Amino acid sequence: MKKALIVLIAAFLLVSCSKKEVKQVTQESKIAQESFWLAETIKNAYLKNDLTTIERNSTKEGYRKLLGVIKSFESADITFTPRWVEIENSTVYLNIAWKGTWVVRGQTTEERGMAVFVLEGRPLKLSQIRRGNPFRQPE
Numbered sequence: 001m002k003k004a005l006i007v008l009i010a011a012f013l014l015v016s017c018s019k020k021e022v023k024q025v026t027q028e029s030k031i032a033q034e035s036f037w038l039a040e041t042i043k044n045a046y047l048k049n050d051l052t053t054i055e056r057n058s059t060k061e062g063y064r065k066l067l068g069v070i071k072s073f074e075s076a077d078i079t080f081t082p083r084w085v086e087i088e089n090s091t092v093y094l095n096i097a098w099k100g101t102w103v104v105r106g107q108t109t110e111e112r113g114m115a116v117f118v119l120e121g122r123p124l125k126l127s128q129i130r131r132g133n134p135f136r137q138p139e
Contacts, residue, residue, distance in 0.1 A: 028087055031085075031087055031092060031124070032085045032087075032092075034123065034124050035082075035085060035092045035094045035117070035119050035124055036082050036094070038057060038117075038119060038124050038125075038126065039080055039082070039094060039096060039117055040080065041053065041057055042054055042057055042058070042126055043078055043080055043134075045057070046070070046076075046078075046135055047076055047077070047078065051067070054066060057125055057126060058125055058126040058127070059120060059121070059125045059126065059127045061127060061128070062125065062126045062127040062128055063126075065128060065129075066126070066129070066135060069133060069135060069136040070135050070136075071104075071136070071137070071138065071139075072104070073102045073103060073104050073138065074103045074104060074105070074106075075102070075103045076100060076101065076102045076103070076137075077100065077101050078098055078099070078100035078101075078134055079098065079099045079100070080096050080097075080098050080134075081096065081097045081098070081099075082094060082095070082096055083095045083096065083097050083114070090120060090121065090122070091118065091119070091120050092118075092119040092120075092124060093116055093117070093118060093119075094116070094117040094119060095114065095115075095116050096114070096115050096116075096117060096134075097112070097113075097114055098112065098113055098114075098115060098132070098134040099111075099112040100112070100134055100137055102137055102138040104138055109137070109138040111134075111137050111138065111139075113131070113132025113134065114131055114132050115129050115130065115131050115132050115133055115134055116129070116130040116131050117129055118130065
């Protein structure tokens with residue numbers, strides 16, 4: 001059973017209504033919010049080269065795969081824009097459009113792409129990144 005961004009939009013519309021009654025936040029909305037927070041946490045840790053935080057928020061296999069693709073850089077800036085969330089049982093697929101700038105040996109590189117963060121477990125942890133992995137940059 002796939003649930004997606006529609007749940008998030010519906011939750012937002014319910015919360016933003018001006019009526020006095022308070023709508024309960026759905027479990028799917030809470031999971032989507034947690035996935036956004038996790039992606040931002042991992043991104044910020046990457047920018048600070050904080051491997052401990054990345055490890056803490058990844059599965060063992062996810063951390064191993066991520067370590068294998070990270071390249072060194074002098075500075076970087078990445079922007080994530082969540083596009084879609086799919087929830088299948090205990091797995092969350094977070095589709096993110098990203099745009100980044102990296103400086104390596106004084107040379108600036110700009111890239112953009114789409115990535116699918118596969119998150120598993122409770123609390124959510126990064127298990128893999130499919131498609132255009134922003135942490136593989138600069139290539």
